Amino acid sequence: MTVNFTKVEEAFFEETKSKKISTRIPYITTESFPKLGLLSALSFLEWASKNPKGVACLPTGKTAQYFLDFTHLLLDNWNNKKGKDFLEKYGLADVKKPDLSELSFVQMGEFFPINPEQHNSLYNYAQKQYIEGLGFKKENALLINSEDIKLAEGKHYSEIFPDYKIDLSLRYREAKTHQEQLQQESIFNIDNWCTAYENKIRQKGGIGFFLSGIGPDGLIAFNTRGSDHFSSTRLTETNFETQAITAADLGGIEVSKNRLVITIGLGTLTFNPDNKAIVYAAGEAIADTIKASLEKEPSVTYPATALQKLKNARFYLTDGAAVTLEDSIEYFYTGTPWNHQKTERAVIELCKKINKFGSKLDLEDLKADKYCSMIPGLNENTVQSVIDSILEKLQKGMQKEVNQVYYHTGPHHDDIMLGIMPSTNRQSRDASNELHFSVATSGFTAVTNTFLYNVLVDTKDLINQGKIEMINFPDFFKDGHKYKWDKDIYHYLDNIAAQDEEEKRRGVCHRVVRALVLIWGIKNEEELRETIFEVLSSLRNTYDGGKNPPKIQKLKGMIREFEEELVWAHYGIMVKNVHHLRLGFYSGESNYDKDILPILEDFRKYKPTVISLAMDPQGSGPDTHYKVLMAIAKAVEDWSKEEDLSKLRIVGYRNVWFKYNPWDVEVIVPVSLNSLATLGKSFSECYITQVNASFPSYQLDGKFSDLTQRVWFDQHKQIQLLLGKNFFYQNESPLLRATHGVIYHRELTVEQFLEEAQKLGKATENIL
Incomplete structure (x- = not known):
């Protein structure tokens, strides 16, 4: 394919490994997610310098952060030596600093209805990041504000749609009640507003520069799988994948599945044939969607294929996102x-x-x-x-180990379980092994307001019934609440065995009371009741997805910590061996003492012989994974200056978000049907905030443990196809005969691990 790359694109293309492009839309690959942000920022500023009065449609969401960071950095340093050297490197040496004030901004989508002042409103994001942040003029901007859309009888959307649910079947059927008549008229008003919005975009000549991420189903803006390639701005429903990825913004899938969206259409994007439409994507999890979008003929199954008609369309990808492209596969085999x-x-x-x-x-x-x-x-x-090489990896995965000190780490609660639980279970069966489970973050974002509200109501009721007996002990509020936290664990586990749901709930409430007393410094029962009332009031007055005060965040985090203790207590791990690091970066207080020292102090204290961690080779996964990996690497590096770590082993695992292949790893762990059953049961019983999957994976409408089982089963099928079915069910090993899943993980020396971490750090942080 002959591609007319811009100067910026040419400079980045020269840095790519593979120089072959055989796809239907040109693409450029980079080594890390942050570098995608740099490429996107430079491309935007290059376009803006040539189109000072052009129409730009830019991303509004978490994935846009690197793009925004580098746009600010470049503009701030445009005329100094640092900036000039950098601009020269990427083909913009003679370009005058762009003035963004005359550009027109187009908001590509918004949840509907939503208060525009909420932090999770995309209108709010556009206002802060682009109008205020980058200096776009509001009078030149086309924004989607729920408050500005006139509804029936001049009523507010909270009156027309009091539960925020909109029944689009009213477009086609008869309204049966007065309320439905108001809703039907309002829906048509919204439709007319969308048509007017579309016309305003077209009157400006259409979009000239479009930048967006891509959803797991190929979504562009909110154009989900099945969207018409000639579609225009409209009010529409979303699909499960979109609901899953927006759940974190809206406060849980319970909210996102009922919230409609207003989105520009695929026809809106292709109206201007000169539109520089860029889609960026990071990580192997999106690789199959990228492959279909770039290599298949236009199809409503893959919305991004609509961009194939644009001569200036581009995909900017990390190497991981491009890994299944035929060009990348060929380079894998021929490039080195x-x-x-x-x-x-x-x-x-x-x-x-x-x-x-x-x-x-x-x-x-x-x-x-x-x-x-x-x-x-x-x-x-x-x-x-x-x-033979696969069998050797399997043997490593079956090897019984003794006299080891394992220090298993997870960025979030449940990461260790979903990554390597069958391995940890076998390790715990030998009394000579010592196991520690350490979670880096508090995990408060995974607990919904609704869950906390309900458990506090239950706690209040139990106090009223006299069933929280510990608060009657004379020293409970002074010092007693600090002790016997493991008693809550065993109370809960006993009642798993007894199948007593009411007593299990009482065990949760016991822990909540201890946490309340500890966090708020409560002195007596009256203050406890008042605090519960205050927290309930705060939760009632917080919108879905809204940020909680620090103390409520800490309470939520301590509920997640309780869950983690429950999981490992299933297998005889004592509460004192489950560590809650609460690293500073998670709450915006990042420094050596709060991010690295807690890990290093644990290494010094427990002297592990094996350390496990979640790996993300390109920093394209959740930001937390990357930060925890780098914190562990720094702690290992500093510890190596004090101890001989030549025999320390580093186990790198991946879970439901990202997966290894058998040729990527040194160890393959067989997983029995018994282990799969244990996984499902313990997840459902212990991760009580996650059983109903308020923040599910887009890959499965269900629990993470169910998705993990699917991953492990699919990996087993991969190995079974190589070794044959007979190898497993006729094997002399009972474990292999019982195997119905496998786990892949790395096993590295300290030197190898630090080398990989350093490489990732350079690719991610040292761009400028």
């Missing part, structure tokens, strides 16, 4: 010297391509395959060499 990892991948993927067990592959099968045929010294033993 051949190694056994490539042989493993070629053979394992051939099994899938032709649906044939590895043991049944013959030399002709390998020779007929594009990539297997490249294997150096290809012969009858090639497949067996791959089988």
Whole structure:
């Protein structure tokens, strides 16, 4: 493909590994998510310098942060040496600093209805980040403000749609009540407003620069899977994937599944044939969607394929997001010297391509395959060499270990469980092993206001019934609340065994009372009742997704910590071995003492022989994962200056958000059906805030444990296709006969781990 890249794009393209582009839309890859932000910022400023009165439609959400950060950084340093050197590097040496004040801004979408003053309103985001932040003039902006859309009889949306639910079937059916008549008329008013909004965009000549992320189903703006490629601005429903990814903004999927959206259409984007439409994406989780969007013919199944008609459309991707593109696969095999990892991948993927067990592959099968045929010294033993290497990894995953000190870490609560739980269960069965479970963040964002409200109401009722007996102990409010926190755990676990739901709930309320007394410094029962009343009042007056005061955040976090203690107590781990680090960055107080020292002090105290952590090789996953990884790396580095760590092993795992392949790892852990059952049961019983999945994965409308089971099962099928079914159910090992899932994880030396962390740090932080 011949591509007319801009100067900025040419400079970035020169830095990419693969120089081949065979897709239907040109793309550029970068090594990290932050660098995508830099590329996007430079491209926008390059376009703005040439189109000072153009029409820009820019992202409004968390994924836009790096784009905004670099846009500000570049504009602030445009005329000094630092900025000039950088602009010269990326082709903008002779470009005058752009003036953004004459640009027109178009908001691409908004939840409806929503108070525009709420922090989770996209209108609010556009106002703060683009109008106030970058200097766009409000009079030149087209914004979507729920308050400005006139509804029936001049009523407010809270009167027309009191539960914020909008029944779009009223567009087509008869209204049966007066309220429905008002709703029907209002829906048509909204539709007319959307048509007027579309006309205003077109009167400006259409969008000239569009920048957006892409949803897991290929969503662009709020144009979900199935959207007409000629669609215009409209009020519409969303799908599960969109509801899942917006749940965190709106306060849970219970809210997002009932909230409609106003969105520009795919036809809005392609109205101007010169529109520079850029889609950016990071991480392997989105790779299959990117592949379909770039390699398939236009289809409503993949909304981004609508952009294929635009000559200036581009995709900016991390290497991970591009990993399944045919160009990337070819580069994997041809871009660097051949190694056994490539042989493993070629053979394992051939099994899938032709649906044939590895043991049944013959030399002709390998020779007929594009990539297997490249294997150096290809012969009858090639497949067996791959089988042998996979068997070696399986043996490592089955090896019983003794006299080890394991320090398992997770960025969030449930990360360790969803990453390596079958391994930790086996480790805990030998009394010579010592296990520690350490969660880096408090996890308060995962607890909804509704959950906390309900548990506080239950706590208040139990106090009134005299069933929170510990508050009657003379020293409880002075010092007693600080002790026997493990008693709450065993109370709860006993009642799991007894199948007594009421007593399980009382165990939760016991912990909530201890946390309230500790956080608020409560002195007596009367103050306890007053505090519960105050918290309930605060929650009633907080909109869904709204930020809680620090003390309520801490209370939510301590509920998550209780859940983590419950999980590991299932397997005999004492409460004192479950550590709650509450690293400073999570609440905006990042420094060495609050982010790294707590980890280092644990290393000094417990002297682990094995450390596990969530890996994210390109920093494209949740920001928390990257920050925790770098904090652990720094703690390991500092500890290595005090101790000989030559025998320390680092285990890198990934879970439901990102997955390894068998050729990426050193260890494959077999998972029995019993382990899968244990996973599901303990998740449902212990992660009580997550059972109904208020913040689910877009990959499954259900619990994270169910998704994890699916991942582990699919990975087992991958290995089974290589080794054959007989290998498992006729194996002499009872564990392998019982295997119905597998886990992939890395095993690194300290030196290897620090090298990878340093590489990630450079790619992520040292761009300017």
